[in-house]
Amino acid sequence: MLPLARRVAFLSRLRQTINQSGALLRLSYPISIAASGSRSLEAVDNAGRPGPPPIQVGLTASAGRGIFASRRITSGDLIHTASPVVCYPSLATVHSVCYFCLRRLSNAGAELRASQTVSYCSDKCKDLSKAFRQVESSADWSAHDEYCRLQGLKYPLLVKRFACMVLAGEVAANYLDILQPAPLSSGMISEMEKGYHLLRNGFKEADIRSEQMSFLTKQWYVGLLARIRINAFRIELAGGLYEDLLSLATASVESEAAVGNAVYMLPSFYNHDCDPNAHIIWLEDASARTKALRDIEPGEELKICYIDASLGCDVRQALLSQGFGFHCNCDRCLSGD
Ligand SMILES: [Zn+2]
Ligand SMILES: [Zn+2]
Numbered sequence: 642m643l644p645l646a647r648r649v650a651f652l653s654r655l656r657q658t659i660n661q662s663g664a665l666l667r668l669s670y671p672i673s674i675a676a677s678g679s680r681s682l683e684a685v686d687n688a689g690r691p692g693p694p695p696i697q698v699g700l701t702a703s704a705g706r707g708i709f710a711s712r713r714i715t716s717g718d719l720i721h722t723a724s725p726v727v728c729y730p731s732l733a734t735v736h737s738v739c740y741f742c743l744r745r746l747s748n749a750g751a752e753l754r755a756s757q758t759v760s761y762c763s764d765k766c767k768d769l770s771k772a773f774r775q776v777e778s779s780a781d782w783s784a785h786d787e788y789c790r791l792q793g794l795k796y797p798l799l800v801k802r803f804a805c806m807v808l809a810g811e812v813a814a815n816y817l818d819i820l821q822p823a824p825l826s827s828g829m830i831s832e833m834e835k836g837y838h839l840l841r842n843g844f845k846e847a848d849i850r851s852e853q854m855s856f857l858t859k860q861w862y863v864g865l866l867a868r869i870r871i872n873a874f875r876i877e878l879a880g881g882l883y884e885d886l887l888s889l890a891t892a893s894v895e896s897e898a899a900v901g902n903a904v905y906m907l908p909s910f911y912n913h914d915c916d917p918n919a920h921i922i923w924l925e926d927a928s929a930r931t932k933a934l935r936d937i938e939p940g941e942e943l944k945i946c947y948i949d950a951s952l953g954c955d956v957r958q959a960l961l962s963q964g965f966g967f968h969c970n971c972d973r974c975l976s977g978d
Pocket of ligand 2: 969975
């Protein structure tokens with residue numbers, strides 16, 4: 642049993658403004674999730690019934706925005722599903738999972754796949770990848786990807802895909818600006834230099850016009866990486882059916898090794914609690930499903946645990962402070978548990 646909470650998670654506070662499609666929108670609170678119409682944000686009701694999920698984004702007393710129950714939610718309920726804004730397979734699994742949705746591919750055809758650069762689980766995924774893939778495959782990424790492999794870096798790969806999506810016109814360069822960035826030291830920023838130049842050079846050598854690449858500044862790169870650092874989820878597929886997971890009493894499920902990493906919009910709005918009432922799981926692909934771990938009353942804030950909840954209090958505090966930049970004052974921490 643591996644605790645699913647053991648994955649990189651995300652933020653607690655969000656900015657006051659959301660900038661999409663180049664237009665500045667000021668949000669009123671609370672907003673209904675059903676109002677969001679982004680291609681990359683998918684929300685469904687329990688059991689896949691159409692309709693808004695039972696949640697609203699609102700302001701918390703001390704942690705910026707959060708997600709609140711708009712009606713009573715029962716333990717085990719699937720609260721909503723979200724598609725990633727951007728995801729990327731682990732370098733170790735790139736030949737064994739779908740390049741778009743990270744679904745595991747069958748062993749049949751594995752030999753053929755080894756000779757191909759990337760593979761897909763379906764024509765639909767291939768189609769959805771077409772635009773960014775066209776940009777990506779016009780460049781030679783061997784130096785960039787080798788750098789990531791040697792350094793054990795995964796987030797520059799998400800930046801690469803996101804940059805390809807921007808160049809393909811699929812997403813605005815500032816689409817993820819709404820997410821909370823990780824605080825970075827000057828040492829961390831200078832470590833990002835190499836990845837930045839490898840990314841820029843890749844596009845340059847692919848003859849992408851410099852005016853198209855005007856967004857790709859060092860500041861943009863560092864800002865995006867800072868957001869990805871605390872908002873990316875490490876995806877471990879649980880497999881099987883959601884219903885099977887309902888029989889599990891705890892927040893943990895039997896899971897396989899990570900297939901990749903992804904950044905979502907809505908799941909990034911959940912605040913943290915060391916004794917959470919909600920949890921995010923993955924079944925067969927990168928679609929994130931939020932599940933209620935206990936009964937939740939209307940108006941109650943939904944919280945997930947950003948780290949492994951089975952760790953001791955001191956270790957949790959250290960991880961939250963280093964990784965997410967805050968001191969946890971949840972009931973469990975206050976009781977010293
Ligand atoms: Zn797929
Ligand atoms: Zn805590």
